[in-house]
Amino acid sequence: MSAPALPRGLEACPACGAGPCPVVLWEPAAVLANSSQGLPLELRHCPDCGLVFQASAYAGDYDPVMTQVYADYLKSEQFPFPRRSAENLASLEFVLAGLGGKQDPRVLEIGSNRGDFLYLLKERLPRASVLGVEPSRQEDLRVPTLRGCFEPGMFASRFDLVIMQHVLEHIKHPLAFTQGLGQVLADDGLLFLEAPDLGNSLAQGVEDFCLEHVNYFSPASLARCLPGLSLAACDQSSFLRSLWRRQGPGLAIPPGPDQAAVADGLARYAKNKRDLIRRIAAHQRSGGRVVFYGAAYYFRMVHRRLAPELAGDAGLYFHDDQVASAREPAFGLPRLEAWGPDCLAVLCSNNFRVQEAMAARLAGLALAGVVRPWLAEFAPGRA
Numbered sequence: 001m002s003a004p005a006l007p008r009g010l011e012a013c014p015a016c017g018a019g020p021c022p023v024v025l026w027e028p029a030a031v032l033a034n035s036s037q038g039l040p041l042e043l044r045h046c047p048d049c050g051l052v053f054q055a056s057a058y059a060g061d062y063d064p065v066m067t068q069v070y071a072d073y074l075k076s077e078q079f080p081f082p083r084r085s086a087e088n089l090a091s092l093e094f095v096l097a098g099l100g101g102k103q104d105p106r107v108l109e110i111g112s113n114r115g116d117f118l119y120l121l122k123e124r125l126p127r128a129s130v131l132g133v134e135p136s137r138q139e140d141l142r143v144p145t146l147r148g149c150f151e152p153g154m155f156a157s158r159f160d161l162v163i164m165q166h167v168l169e170h171i172k173h174p175l176a177f178t179q180g181l182g183q184v185l186a187d188d189g190l191l192f193l194e195a196p197d198l199g200n201s202l203a204q205g206v207e208d209f210c211l212e213h214v215n216y217f218s219p220a221s222l223a224r225c226l227p228g229l230s231l232a233a234c235d236q237s238s239f240l241r242s243l244w245r246r247q248g249p250g251l252a253i254p255p256g257p258d259q260a261a262v263a264d265g266l267a268r269y270a271k272n273k274r275d276l277i278r279r280i281a282a283h284q285r286s287g288g289r290v291v292f293y294g295a296a297y298y299f300r301m302v303h304r305r306l307a308p309e310l311a312g313d314a315g316l317y318f319h320d321d322q323v324a325s326a327r328e329p330a331f332g333l334p335r336l337e338a339w340g341p342d343c344l345a346v347l348c349s350n351n352f353r354v355q356e357a358m359a360a361r362l363a364g365l366a367l368a369g370v371v372r373p374w375l376a377e378f379a380p381g382r383a
Helices: 062-071 086-099 116-124 174-181 198-204 219-224 259-285 297-309 352-362
Strands: 023-032 035-045 052-054 106-110 129-134 145-147 159-165 185-195 230-235 240-245 289-293 316-319 343-347 369-372 376-378
Touching: 023 259, 023 297, 035 062, 035 259, 086 116, 086 159, 086 185, 086 230, 086 240, 086 352, 106 116, 116 129, 116 159, 198 259, 198 352, 219 230, 219 240, 259 289, 259 297, 259 343, 259 369, 259 376, 289 297, 343 352, 352 369
Parallel strands: 106 129, 106 159, 129 145, 159 185, 289 316, 289 343, 343 369
Antiparallel strands: 023 035, 035 052, 185 240, 230 240, 369 376
């Protein structure tokens, strides 16, 4: 895997310090979901703790770009509040089970956005005290929220439950960050972490390997970032959902993919992505319709990946079961009125279980094909 030399020190693992760590993916001009600006993407795999990390995120031009990206990070604005997605509801049940019937927890969510998850939790536990921390310029805040980046000194008391739902994969120097979590977690408290699961991402080819993500976790590499905490519960059925605690015995830590599995999986991912992008672009150029099924954050990522190869937006449409508007807000693509045999469906979710549910809804339709980025193209009913 060839890539330009990085500044000294960026070849070592940010979780355990081992290194040099080998390069496992290199893209000279990767794209962002919410920006037209691109940056190099270099991923490395630590053979010691198993963490896959974005080494290029530690280069000098990364932070200025991402600071602006996260200031404008609005991930759910087109959906009704609170967003009752299958992922949110599954995570809610996972957390409630971990609380074991506690009715009045003090809850902090780091990266709460407009507050969808805390609102859903408060519906189920009316006596809970909830507080969010949100660094973006999100204006439509629906729960009590502190604006800014998380700092342990922001709080006078500690919390029974700290939530980080799809946040830690965006944080550089993850070990230093998680040490701050210990200062706000009660002695008998729980830490809920949800992030893409490295093994599932590799096996399913989903677009998790992007500029926005600087860490790619297995349970084993996540545990290395949480010294002093033990695993209380773990679910890898789609995303990696985990609960961690200070007190009590912990579960055995499931292992992550080894060096060969990571290297082979990312090589397959890169090849499939190139092939599928060419296939989608060829379908559009031939006069077929390309339908992005799903209009959330992952859709923006896939669209920007495709944009340089497409002939403009002609023949591009969106379909989303939860969005009622005539056009989606990111690129202004029109809603598809009716599926037809000239439609190539592109399933826009980074949760492969959601992709499977999308594909099931398309079963029986006469379509040109169904693409699961970046795994493969399937015939309708077989994705």
